[in-house]
Amino acid sequence: MSTDNPPTEINVKGQVLTRHAIYRHGQLVLQYYIKTAQGPVLAELYHSEVICFCRLQDVNQLIQKAGFVLKAESISLLSFAHEPISALYLKSNSQLKLLSRIANDIGISLFEADIRPEQRFLIERFIALDIECTGYYQASKSVLPMPLLSINRARKVPHNQLTTIPLKMISLDFECSFAGELYSVGLYGANYQCVFMVGEPQANCHQFITWVKDEVTLIQRLIAWFREYDPDIIIGWAVVTFDLALLYKRCLLHNIPLVIGRGNTELNWKVADKYRPETLSLPGRVVLDGIDWLKAAFYQFDSFSLESVSRQLLAEGKAIDHVENRGQEITHLFEQDKNALAFYNITDCRLVWDIFEKTQLLDFALERAKLTGLEFGRVGASIAAFYHLYLPHLHRGGFVAPAYPASNGLESPGGYVMPSIPGYYKDVLVLDFKSLYPSIIRTFLIDPKGLVEGMHANNINRDSDTVAGYLGAQFSRQSPILPALVASLAEQRELAKSDKNAPLSQAIKIIMNSLYGVLGSRGCVFHDAKLASSITMRGHQIMKLTKKWIEECGYQVIYGDTDSTFVWLGDNHGIKDIQAVGKHLSVSITERWLKWCAQEYQLDSYLELEFETHFEQFIMPTLRGSDEGSKKRYVGAVSNDQQQLTLTFKGMEQVRSDWSPIARRIQYHLYELFFKGEDVIDYLSNELAAIKDGARDNELIFKKRLRRNVEDYTAKSSPHVKAAKQLAKILGDVNVTRKGQQIRYVMTLTGAQAIEAKPQNIDYEYYISKQIKPIAEPILQLCGHSFDALVNNQLLLL
Incomplete structure (x- = not known):
């Protein structure tokens, strides 16, 4: 025994x-x-x-x-x-x-x-x-x-029953030659910094440098480092598509097993030659790319280069003089000043680390993984997140997911955009529905399982207890899944706000707002036009009725977009406490929706109208060359506590990176001067003269990223494509024509030319007619002037 x-x-x-x-x-x-x-x-x-x-x-x-x-x-x-x-x-x-x-x-x-x-x-x-x-x-x-x-x-693990898990994070960055040969690797973490540098030890070098004799030794030393330091999380800038992909290729070249995963496992890719975060396999370690996660958290920058983002978030940039030619400068430093290259390398690592700290990206990624069930570190994948949230409830509700979408070509309309009344206004209130689409789902019981059960019940018994949607949809009132999920997420978000947990609040907001997008996507097996339309068309009804009820209160609605309603209080309204009016309107309309839902559908309303903003001055422009009001474009002004004017641009050139810096700057100042009651004509005349004199050349540079490889563009005449081809010839480097490269160019008398070509024949008339005129005309019209007349007067004065 x-x-x-x-x-x-x-x-x-x-x-x-x-x-x-x-x-x-x-x-x-x-x-x-x-x-x-x-x-x-x-x-x-x-x-x-x-x-x-x-x-x-x-x-x-x-x-x-x-x-x-x-x-x-x-x-x-x-x-x-x-x-x-x-x-x-x-x-x-x-x-x-x-x-x-x-x-x-x-x-x-x-x-x-x-x-x-x-x-x-x-x-x-x-x-x-x-x-x-x-x-x-x-x-x-x-x-x-x-x-x-x-x-x-x-x-x-039940909520709050798991103690805080200490996660060891490292910021990683490689420096290399144009051909991809590794020069150094920087590693930066909490109270830790190290650079493995190829070369002979030098006197008076940084203490964080570890010297290795060649590239092979660098790779071997890095593999050993992973075993010793054993990080949970690797962060970087394009860390998957560049750094880890480069390391993998160099290991293939030298026939070195890239054993940097836990359990003595190799880094690998699920799809050959597709070096993307979703294809990376690195057992036991999570890789977070700063660019992808800033986008996932809805940060917006003109450029997502590390130099640009760090300048904006940290007021600090790369430790190098010529960022635009950093490839050449890195090689120069490797050959002449490896100490400076090591400092540059570790600074890049630290900048990424500081950006993650500043924006709480790690916390955001953790909270998103807790909410969605997606792999920790996976960005995007809204449909997969929906499946993870929905399927276990669906199975317990007695169903499996469908094999295919059911819409059969019927599609739903988008969000409601109200025709605008163009003009210049004083005292415009903006009232927003709080999480409108999730609130519609919750209020009107919109749910894939509920639709299946409701339609089935209605086919059997026309008097069944269901809620009518659109396109013939009927939703069961019995135990719908999606409304309950929305309710749970909304409750968690309120708790996150009260706890001042910004990463969790943002993660929940993004997930809640993605629900309609998932149901409206043909890539989702739950997609059914009845579902999506019962959300968007209900939104149309809500916006129209809200407009009607507000105007019954004696105010004019001048515009509406998806979930926002713009209310003009009228000239000479005599209202002393405008904030109180905004709050009263939002409360009264919310209460009216409570009564309406109860009377029409015997449902509890979760529609909540909030008073968002009071624009002291507001401009709704016309469409170019038309008297018709524009959509999704406006400028509003409010005064802060110091009585300084703050401008909000929506859909205007000011917020579009594909317009030249000078157009964006002039537009901002034109509206600022107009709102302050100052002379816009004199300012614009001076700026036009400065452009013609060549005094604004540094503001004429366009920056545009290639969305595909140059050879894949069908419109070969696109200015940035032409400039990219020219740049490739100048540098002798075809890589600048690859997808993702940012091209800087100006418009000349012979068309677009890359900045690196040092163009001299800038086409100033192009910038005046194509860049300045479109952004100046709306303001000049409000002042009783025209752009063409202003230019002609200038010519007469010459």
């Missing part, structure tokens, strides 16, 4: 860093690298299966055609057509791909076949980022630099 004690079950709580499905001895194993308060743990689930679904009536035909043992089980779920469903269990993704081809060939639909097994395990248990695993430590743990846990059970 054995005297060994049975193994003790272990509970492990932590955060899922990365998730994987691997095959070991012919068995599917799900892997979760978890960071706990005590350190990293690799948790594995053995004897896993790939799961999808089909109609019960299709099972026998699939089994006959499969060519391999296909395990099927009848379950208590229905399709959206109310047909019985069977679950299919497969041994591998390759079997799933084969079965999908067979099913497609014989016209059988598979449901939820695109949900990866490592995702499904978490989805079905409502697990997002925080996890508690119960299981046993494996004897083979001594082989790994971390414990190995065999999972028996897993569950979501």
Whole structure:
């Protein structure tokens, strides 16, 4: 009889860093690298299966055609057509791909076949980022630099029951030659900085430099560093598409296994030659790219270069003199001053670190992962986030997701944009509906499952208790999923605001606002025009009725856009407390919606109108060459506490990066002068004269990024494309014609020319007629003048 004690079950709580499905001895194993308060743990689930679904009536035909043992089980779920469903269990993704081809060939639909097994395990248990695993430590743990846990059970960690997990983050940046040969790598973290530099040790060099003899040694030393420092998170600027992709290519060149993942695993790519964040595989480590995450958090910059963003956010730039020619300067520093190159390298790392700190990007990424269940570090993927949130509730509600969208070509209209009344106004109030589309979903019970149940009930009994939507939609009142999810998110956002948790509040806002976009996307299997239209067309009704009710109060609505209503109080209104009027209007209209929803639909209204802004002065321009009011374009002015004028531009050239700096500056000052009652004619005349005299040449430079490779442009005459071709010839570098490159150029008498060509024949008349005239005319019209008359008067004075 054995005297060994049975193994003790272990509970492990932590955060899922990365998730994987691997095959070991012919068995599917799900892997979760978890960071706990005590350190990293690799948790594995053995004897896993790939799961999808089909109609019960299709099972026998699939089994006959499969060519391999296909395990099927009848379950208590229905399709959206109310047909019985069977679950299919497969041994591998390759079997799933084969079965999908067979099913497609014989016209059988598979449901939820695109949900990866490592995702499904978490989805079905409502697990997002925080996890508690119960299981046993494996004897083979001594082989790994971390414990190995065999999972028996897993569950979501209840809110606030997980202690703060310390995550070790590092900022990484490579410097290299034009050909991609590595010069150095910078590593910057909390109380840590290091640069591995190729070269011989130099006197009086920075203490953070570690010298290596060549590129191969640099790579080997970096691999060893990953093992020793063991970061959880890697951050950088284009860190995936440039730095890690470059490192991977150099390792291929030198035949070095790039073992920088946890558990002695290699960095790899899920799709060959596609070096994107979504294709990166780096077990146990999360990679966050600063550019992608700033965009995900809805930060906006004219340029997302590190130099530009750091200047705006940190008031500090790169440690190099000629940023625009940094490739040449980096090579020069490597050859002449490696100490300065190391300082430049580590400064780039620190700038990225400081940007993440300033914008709380790590906190935002964490909160987003907790809310959506997406892999920590994955940007975008709104549809995948929707599936993670929705599917476990859908299954418990008795349904599987549909195989295909159901709209059959019927599409929904966009947000309501009210015709504007152009002109110059004083005292305009802006009233916004708080999270309008999520509020519509919550109020009118808009839900994919609710639509299926409501339409089914209505087909059986015309007097069924449903809520009417648009395009014939009927929504069940019984346990809708999406309204409950919106309610939960709204409650969490209010708590985040009260706790002053800005990253969480922003993450929730973005997720809530993405719900309509997901339902309106043909890439989502839940897409149905009845769903999307019941949101947008309800929005149209809400905006129109709101306008009617406000005008019944004696005010004029001059414009409306999606969820915003612009209210003019009128000339000589005599109102002393305008703020009070705005608050009263928002409260009274909100209360009216409460009564309307109760009377018309017997529903609780979650529509809330908020008083957003009081513009003391406001201009709604006309369309160019027309008396008709423009849409999505206006300028408003308010005075701050110091009685200084603050201008808000919407849709104007001032906020568009594809206009020249001089056009944006002149436009801002024209409106500022107009609102202050000062002379715009004299200012504009002086600026036009300065342009013609060549005194404003540094403000005439256009900056435009290539959205595709130059050879892929169909309109070869696009100015920035022409300038990119010219630049490639000047530099002898075809890389400047690649997608993503920013091209700087001016318009000359011979067309667009790159700045690097040092053009002399600038076409000043182009800038005056194409850049200044369009932005000046709206103001001049309000002043009773015309741009052409102003230019002609100037000519007479010459």
